[in-house]
Amino acid sequence: MTRHPFPASFKFGAATSSYQIEGGWDLDGKGESIWDRFCHTPGKIEDAATGDVACDHIHRWQEDVNLMADLGLDAYRFSVSWPRILPAGRGAINEAGIAFYDRLVDGLLEKGIKPFVTLYHWDLPQQLQDEGGWTARSTVDAFCEYADVVSRRLGDRVKDWITLNEPFVSAFIGHWEGRHAPGAHSEQAALATTHHLLLAHGRSVPILRFNVQEASIGITHVLHPSHAASASEQDQLAAQQFDGLLNRTFLDPIAGRGYPKIVPYDRAILESLVQPGDLEAIAAPIDFMGVNYYTRRVSRSAAVPEVENDAQTVHVRDEQTDMGWEVYPEGLFELFERLHRDYDFTSYFITENGAAYPDELDSGGRVKDIKRVSYFRRHLEQVALIIENGIPLHGYFAWSLMDNFEWGYGLSKRFGLIYIDFETQERTPKLSYWWYRDVIRGRSII
Numbered sequence: 001m002t003r004h005p006f007p008a009s010f011k012f013g014a015a016t017s018s019y020q021i022e023g024g025w026d027l028d029g030k031g032e033s034i035w036d037r038f039c040h041t042p043g044k045i046e047d048a049a050t051g052d053v054a055c056d057h058i059h060r061w062q063e064d065v066n067l068m069a070d071l072g073l074d075a076y077r078f079s080v081s082w083p084r085i086l087p088a089g090r091g092a093i094n095e096a097g098i099a100f101y102d103r104l105v106d107g108l109l110e111k112g113i114k115p116f117v118t119l120y121h122w123d124l125p126q127q128l129q130d131e132g133g134w135t136a137r138s139t140v141d142a143f144c145e146y147a148d149v150v151s152r153r154l155g156d157r158v159k160d161w162i163t164l165n166e167p168f169v170s171a172f173i174g175h176w177e178g179r180h181a182p183g184a185h186s187e188q189a190a191l192a193t194t195h196h197l198l199l200a201h202g203r204s205v206p207i208l209r210f211n212v213q214e215a216s217i218g219i220t221h222v223l224h225p226s227h228a229a230s231a232s233e234q235d236q237l238a239a240q241q242f243d244g245l246l247n248r249t250f251l252d253p254i255a256g257r258g259y260p261k262i263v264p265y266d267r268a269i270l271e272s273l274v275q276p277g278d279l280e281a282i283a284a285p286i287d288f289m290g291v292n293y294y295t296r297r298v299s300r301s302a303a304v305p306e307v308e309n310d311a312q313t314v315h316v317r318d319e320q321t322d323m324g325w326e327v328y329p330e331g332l333f334e335l336f337e338r339l340h341r342d343y344d345f346t347s348y349f350i351t352e353n354g355a356a357y358p359d360e361l362d363s364g365g366r367v368k369d370i371k372r373v374s375y376f377r378r379h380l381e382q383v384a385l386i387i388e389n390g391i392p393l394h395g396y397f398a399w400s401l402m403d404n405f406e407w408g409y410g411l412s413k414r415f416g417l418i419y420i421d422f423e424t425q426e427r428t429p430k431l432s433y434w435w436y437r438d439v440i441r442g443r444s445i446i
């Protein structure tokens, strides 16, 4: 029996981010971002690639919008590049940058595709980094200025806003592990970044609400079910601590509960950054919680807990994607059951879900990405279950519309529904694209 779990109002989408697809890193007045600087520093990116050109979306956006329309997308999630709009992070506006997003938004609306704008997907203006970046409280004000400019200019047409993408990753992978820009290695910096990002989110919510009539505003977190490797007390504690780090540090303050107690970092540092009124600001009412889901985390105890210490991560199942991430579809339902039970968010979107596989064009010029279809199918089954259980999940965005620049891995990891030949920029829809098109058309899993 075919299931038809997706109501007509459910949004099927695909997602991208500015640095990963746009290119044009110094085009038409754009300022330098921390990712430009990071990628131009030898040794930072695995295959020495950069996002200088990426998918050249800045020039090929019309072709990309046409591909979205053929796919039948209800919605498209993309991010705005802060230094393309405010090259110095604050102050002078780069009109050419605004004009690009104006055209893109109009192009989407012409095709009946709803734009979901993410304000910050990690490409901080380098000039702000030179003043301390997210470790400096003044960056919160700069973000509010940026959010004000973008929402005043696009808010007549864009109603769906995501303030931040995955503050966990910006804070801990960018500032503690240093695998991402700006490449710091400091617990203090990671925790200051955490607090200032969340404060920037909270402070920008009322600005967006003021500028945009009928706005729907949320934030996107990457969430992981956190499991213990065994029933031992130490492993159970490790799992709780990682739940504190990966999930609760970012969910609890948004829900008005302040920062969690059981965490693997020095809580005193985080608490010392909180000024009167901060926690109230962070808890500004939002319209939806955005969830990125890729895998779970299975932990065992270690003398010194670290953010991503492989010795502490156990792969329970053999099936992994090209990122080495365990494929664990049922974690999606588990996560939403928990969100629905433990928090009172009124609405949800899955703002990213997808898998990297080493795709290749076959002799007929096609990409038969059967594993990706299987990944999506099994995760959409979980989406169906979430909806059938009455949890208010209103949309699903596949990561990603097209192969792109995968951060520290450069161009070597392919997540797209569309294959990109990075030499010629030719776009080839993969099997998963045609499969997803039929899912969207039939509003059922095939």
Ligand code: FCB
Pocket: 017, 020, 165, 166, 169, 222, 292, 352, 399, 406, 407, 415
């Ligand atoms: C998420 C990021 C996104 C992409 C996917 C694979 O953490 O938000 O930009 O890199 O992972």
